[in-house]
Amino acid sequence: MHLLQQLLFIIVLVAAVYLFARKVRDIRRNILLGRDITPAGTPAERWRNTLLFALGQKTMFRKPLVGVLHFFVYAGFIIINIEILEIILDGALSTHRLFAPVLGGLYPVLIGCFEILAVLVILGCAIFLVRRNLLKIRRFTGHDLDGWPRSDANYILITEIALMLLFLTMNASDQVLQSRGEEHYIATGSFWISGLLTPLLDGMSNSSLMVLERACWWLHILGVLAFLNYLPYSKHLHIVLAFPNTYYTDVRPKGKMENMPSVQREVQLMLQPEQAGSEPPADGIPKFGAKDVPDLTWKNLLDAYSCTECGRCTAACPANITGKKLSPRKIMMETRDRAEEIGRIIKQQGKFEEDGKTLLHAHITTEELWACTTCNACVEECPVGINPLHIILQLRRYLVMEESNAPAEWNMMFSNIENNMAPWKFSPDDRDGWVVGS
Amino acid sequence: MNIKTMAEYAASGETPEVLFWVGCAGSFDQRAQKITKAFATILDKAGIRFAILGKEESCTGDPARRAGNEFIFQMMAQNNIQLLDGYGVKKIVTACPHCFNIFRNDYPELGGNYEVLHHTTFLQQLIDEGKIRLQEGGSFKGRRITYHDSCYLGRANNIYEAPRKVLEALDAELVEMKRCRTNGLCCGAGGSQMFKEEEKGNTRVNFERSREAVATGASVIASNCPFCMTMLTDGVKEEGREDSVQVLDIAEIVARQLGD
Numbered sequence: 002m003h004l005l006q007q008l009l010f011i012i013v014l015v016a017a018v019y020l021f022a023r024k025v026r027d028i029r030r031n032i033l034l035g036r037d038i039t040p041a042g043t044p045a046e047r048w049r050n051t052l053l054f055a056l057g058q059k060t061m062f063r064k065p066l067v068g069v070l071h072f073f074v075y076a077g078f079i080i081i082n083i084e085i086l087e088i089i090l091d092g093a094l095s096t097h098r099l100f101a102p103v104l105g106g107l108y109p110v111l112i113g114c115f116e117i118l119a120v121l122v123i124l125g126c127a128i129f130l131v132r133r134n135l136l137k138i139r140r141f142t143g144h145d146l147d148g149w150p151r152s153d154a155n156y157i158l159i160t161e162i163a164l165m166l167l168f169l170t171m172n173a174s175d176q177v178l179q180s181r182g183e184e185h186y187i188a189t190g191s192f193w194i195s196g197l198l199t200p201l202l203d204g205m206s207n208s209s210l211m212v213l214e215r216a217c218w219w220l221h222i223l224g225v226l227a228f229l230n231y232l233p234y235s236k237h238l239h240i241v242l243a244f245p246n247t248y249y250t251d252v253r254p255k256g257k258m259e260n261m262p263s264v265q266r267e268v269q270l271m272l273q274p275e276q277a278g279s280e281p282p283a284d285g286i287p288k289f290g291a292k293d294v295p296d297l298t299w300k301n302l303l304d305a306y307s308c309t310e311c312g313r314c315t316a317a318c319p320a321n322i323t324g325k326k327l328s329p330r331k332i333m334m335e336t337r338d339r340a341e342e343i344g345r346i347i348k349q350q351g352k353f354e355e356d357g358k359t360l361l362h363a364h365i366t367t368e369e370l371w372a373c374t375t376c377n378a379c380v381e382e383c384p385v386g387i388n389p390l391h392i393i394l395q396l397r398r399y400l401v402m403e404e405s406n407a408p409a410e411w412n413m414m415f416s417n418i419e420n421n422m423a424p425w426k427f428s429p430d431d432r433d434g435w436v437v438g439s
Numbered sequence: 440m441n442i443k444t445m446a447e448y449a450a451s452g453e454t455p456e457v458l459f460w461v462g463c464a465g466s467f468d469q470r471a472q473k474i475t476k477a478f479a480t481i482l483d484k485a486g487i488r489f490a491i492l493g494k495e496e497s498c499t500g501d502p503a504r505r506a507g508n509e510f511i512f513q514m515m516a517q518n519n520i521q522l523l524d525g526y527g528v529k530k531i532v533t534a535c536p537h538c539f540n541i542f543r544n545d546y547p548e549l550g551g552n553y554e555v556l557h558h559t560t561f562l563q564q565l566i567d568e569g570k571i572r573l574q575e576g577g578s579f580k581g582r583r584i585t586y587h588d589s590c591y592l593g594r595a596n597n598i599y600e601a602p603r604k605v606l607e608a609l610d611a612e613l614v615e616m617k618r619c620r621t622n623g624l625c626c627g628a629g630g631s632q633m634f635k636e637e638e639k640g641n642t643r644v645n646f647e648r649s650r651e652a653v654a655t656g657a658s659v660i661a662s663n664c665p666f667c668m669t670m671l672t673d674g675v676k677e678e679g680r681e682d683s684v685q686v687l688d689i690a691e692i693v694a695r696q697l698g699d
Contacts, residue, residue, distance in 0.1 A: 256595025257544035261509045265549060268513035272521075290507065319625040319648075324641030372638040375505050375630030376590035381621050397507035410635035411506050418511050422497030423463040424634055433493040435465075435472040436442050 003095050010092035010222075017226035024233040028306060031344040034353075035299035042252035050386065055247040060384035067132075070125040074161065077122035078240065084115050084168070088222050098175075101189045113193035116172065119165040120194055126158040126165075133158070140312030145331040150236065150310055157237045164224050171217035173198040174210045183207055186214075239309035243385040246307040249300050250386030255377045258394065263287035290398025293359040294340045297392060304387040305337035314379035314389055320372040327372040329379035329389035335364035336392060361396050370396050371408060440483045444493040445526045455490040457556075458528045460542070462535035463498050464665035470672065471665035477694035478534050478558050484697055485570040489532075495522060501541045506631040513549075516541075520551035534558040534690060536591035536664045537629075543596065557592055559602040559663050559689050566608055572698040579611040579696065585657035586613065587648070587671060588623035589664040602663050602689055609696060614655045624648050626674075628666035649674020653684055660686045 040047065053059045058075065062068035087100050101108045133141045133154055146154070172195035178186040180199070202210060232238050251257075291297050314329035315321050321328050339360045347353050358364075370393055379389045400406045407415070414424045422429045448455050459482065465475040482489045500515030523531075531553050533539050542555040556564075565571045584606055592598045599620045606613050618624040627637065627644025637643055649671050652660045660675070662668050671686045678684075 254540075254544050254596050256540040256591055258504060260545070260548045261513075264509040264513050265517075268510060268517055272514070272517055289509065317622070319627060319644045320638070320640070322624070323627075323637075323644050323647050325638045327638075368638055371635070372640075373630050374590070374625045374627060374632050374644065376625035377594040378590075378622075378625065381594050394505070394507070398509060399507075401507035402509060407506065407508070408635045411508075411631060414506070414631070414634040415503055415508050415511050418498045418500070418503055418515060422515075423467060424498060424502045425463065425467055427467045429494055429497070432461075432466045432496055433444075433491065434467075435461075435475050436491075436493075 007093070007095040013223065013226065014089065014093065017230060021229050021233070024230070027344055027348070028233055028238075030347070031340045032299050032302040032306060034295045034340065034343060035297050035302040036295070038298045038300060040249050040251070040300070046252045047248045047250075050250055050252065051244055051248045053247075054250075054384065054386055055243045058384065060382070070128055073118070073121035074125040074129075075240075077118035077125075077165075078161075080118055081115050081122075081168070084112070085222075085225060088218070088225075092222060097185055098187060098189060101187055106190065109190035109192055112172065112189070116169060116192055116194035119168055123162050123165050126162045130155065130158050130162075140316040140330075143312060143315060143328065143330075145312070145315065145328050145334060146310065150334065153235050153237075154310070156231075157235065160224065160228055160231075164221055164228070167217045167221040167224065169195050169198065171214055171221060174202055174205075174214040174217065177202045177205070178207065178210050178214065181207060183211075236308065236310045239307050239385060242303065242307035246303055247386045249303065251300075251388065255380055259391065261289070261398070264289065288399075289402035290400070291392070291395035292361045292399045292403070294336065294343055295353070296399070297336070297360075297395060301336065301388075301392050301395075302340055304389075304392075305333050305340060307385050308333040308337065308387055309385075310334060311384070313382040313384065314387070317378040317382045319374055319376055319378065325369075325372040326366065327369040329393075332365060332369070332389045332392055333387060336360060339364050361399060365396060367400060367406065370400065373397075440480065442479055442483075443490050444495070445490045445528070446493070446495065448490050449526060454527065456488045457490075457530045457532050458523075458526075459489045459491050460531050460533040460535075460538055461491055461496060462533055462538045462665070464669075465534055466496070468665060468669070470668060474534055474665060474668070474688040474690050477688065478690040480694050481562065481565070481571060481690060481697065485565050487565075487570075492522070499538050499541045501537045502631045502634060504541070504545070505629070506634075516546060516549050516551070520546060520549060523551065523553065528553060530554045530556070532556045532558055532561045534663075534665070534688070536589045536595075537666070540591040540595050557596075557598060557601075557663070559592070559605060560598065562605050562689065562693055563601040566605060571693070573608050573693065573696040574698040576610055577696050579609045579659070579692065581611065582659060583612045583614055583655070583657040584609070584659040584661050584692075585616055585652050585655045586619070586661045587616070587626065587652060587663075587667055588620060589662065589667050590623070590625050590629050592663055593623050594621060602661070605689055605693060606661055609692065611659075614657055616651050616655055618651065624651065626662075626664075626667040626670035628664075628670045633666050633669070643674075643677075645670035645674040646677050649678055653678045653680050658684055659692070660684060661689055661692060662686060663689050 058072060061071050090099050091097060104111065132138055172192050175186055176192060176195055177199050179188050288296065294302065310330055312330050318327060318329055343353055346356055373393045375390060377390060417424050417426050421427060445458065461475050464471040497519065498515050499519060500512035504512035531542055536557055539555055539557040542553060586603060586606055588599065625644060626648050653675060660671055662671055668686060668688060675681050675684050675686060
């Protein structure tokens with residue numbers, strides 16, 4: 002029986018890790034569909050961002066209550082992984098509480114700490130469920146989240162609560178069995194939280210307690226492994242990608258816009274034709290701006306996979322606040338959806354064949370793109386360093402330069418700049434008109 | 440006041456301390472011209488030897504670039520860099536955060552490297568160095584002023600303190616809107632929205648922002664950008680408060696308070 006459990010556990014563990022690794026490889030390939038860029042700044046500056054924003058969750062504390070609750074869930078999640086290590090080793094080696102004899106008196110303290118974190122995680126997740134489903138908080142009621150994304154968020158919170166409850170119940174039944182001197186359940190000393198729960202289980206017989214303990218153990222670890230495999234399909238992937246994403250986030254002032262060396266050179270040749278001979282010819286016809294996912298940078302795509310759809314960007318977006326269609330969160334969600342779509346095509350056909358759809362138009366409309374004021378509020382808000390504005394501006398470049406598809410007023414503005422050196426139709430001769438009478 | 444151009448300085452073999460880049464709004468927009476004049480007056484009173492480009496100045500290319508037209512941006516930028524380098528310009532001050540931003544962040548990659556200051560930072564320096572002195576009391580004494588962070592000075596370049604320090608030098612009460620500094624709400628003009636109608640929505644961005652500004656009870660909304668100026672002025676009118684709430688650029692406020 003033990004051997005069978007042990008074998009079963011190892012098979013499930015290996016399968017879970019294999020499936021996770023395979024999906025991670027797919028995501029990596031999808032992210033690398035993006036064009037290459039070299040991140041600006043020194044590694045030291047970027048590590049600073051990772052420590053401050055991913056590890057330290059600096060932006061989260063702009064909303065202190067939510068920041069603290071999120072920190073509970075995050076710290077709980079990370080630290081309880083030490084307990085998962087014991088559980089995995091127990092399963093693979095067919096032992097029970099492997100660390101207890103090694104750690105001695107420290108063991109119940111450690112488990113006690115995990116249990117306190119578990120309670121904090123339950124508290125945090127419960128409040129988050131209330132915030133998402135009962136309180137009418139605008140960023141959670143937005144239409145971007147209709148359907149799967151809204152369920153996704155709830156599944157994650159409910160699963161985390163369930164896993165923590167299983168963990169506590171497992172420990173509580175273990176404690177009762179310990180107190181009854183049941184062989185195999187070695188005495189560890191009292192755990193801080195589950196020790197308080199034991200009266201609830203007093204009426205149960207030893208055999209049903211053992212079934213309960215084992216059931217919780219199995220459900221907990223199976224839940225954890227299932228959750229691991231759910232991550233890459235979910236917005237919850239941010240728990241992993243927040244770290245690389247903050248590392249690669251642009252450290253330069255937010256007002257800087259990406260240069261287009263191909264256009265720079267073209268204009269240079271036009272303005273200073275004497276340089277035409279010495280310049281090497283451009284390799285192929287460059288495409289201006291971005292129409293689809295492969296035209297974006299890999300950082301844009303990493304951004305998309307790092308997004309947990311919290312909606313802070315959209316809540317701060319002046320266009321969205323005033324009822325326009327633009328939602329920076331939706332820009333990120335659509336980019337990820339399209340990257341996944343292309344990934345599926347590659348998986349089926351070996352390479353990416355045009356499928357008649359593109360990120361621009363099929364996923365993100367011109368009406369959304371024109372509404373952006375480039376105010377950087379979305380960029381400022383993102384706790385994990387995502388930049389929706391960079392994507393918006395690249396799509397605008399494609400619309401204007403490849404499709405000649407700009408609002409008529411903008412075309413007028415362009416021609417005014419070109420002909421009158423100002424966005425309005427004034428004569429350049431009147432530019433210093435204000436000086437008269439000064 | 441005698442305002443000289445770069446060409447005039449060059450002709451007399453002199454170099455000015457700083458180029459005042461007026462910008463298109465500051466040059467042509469009637470309301471923004473008053474900001475330009477106010478700032479030039481301050482520079483003159485502070486004894487700064489400054490020049491303008493006059494008829495030679497042209498658009499930085501910012502509205503074209505943010506709208507997606509990189510060709511027009513590159514044409515304007517490369518011509519401007521040629522002109523500025525031709526005059527040996529080292530230091531630029533401008534009253535437009537869009538011009539400021541593009542000089543500071545986008546021109547260096549094209550070979551245009553200048554020390555660029557936004558006029559609010561310049562004003563703060565003039566006050567700190569004692570080159571200008573604000574009168575005690577005066578027309579802002581005891582009045583409530585709220586400051587609107589422009590996106591291109593604030594989030595885009597992390598300049599939040601200089602304009603506030605200038606306002607704190609007045610004998611007035613500075614009140615913040617709920618959305619200020621990094622949380623500041625755009626006036627609605629950025630990203631070339633100034634040059635087109637807004638997309639369909641419930642309200643206009645400038646109405647939303649002006650409502651917030653008026654709700655502080657301030658009688659002066661201080662701005663640092665000619666586009667914010669237009670948007671907020673319209674928004675205050677929409678609120679029906681144009682008689683009791685003034686929208687003024689920080690340069691105009693300082694110019695009115697200049698002591699001898």
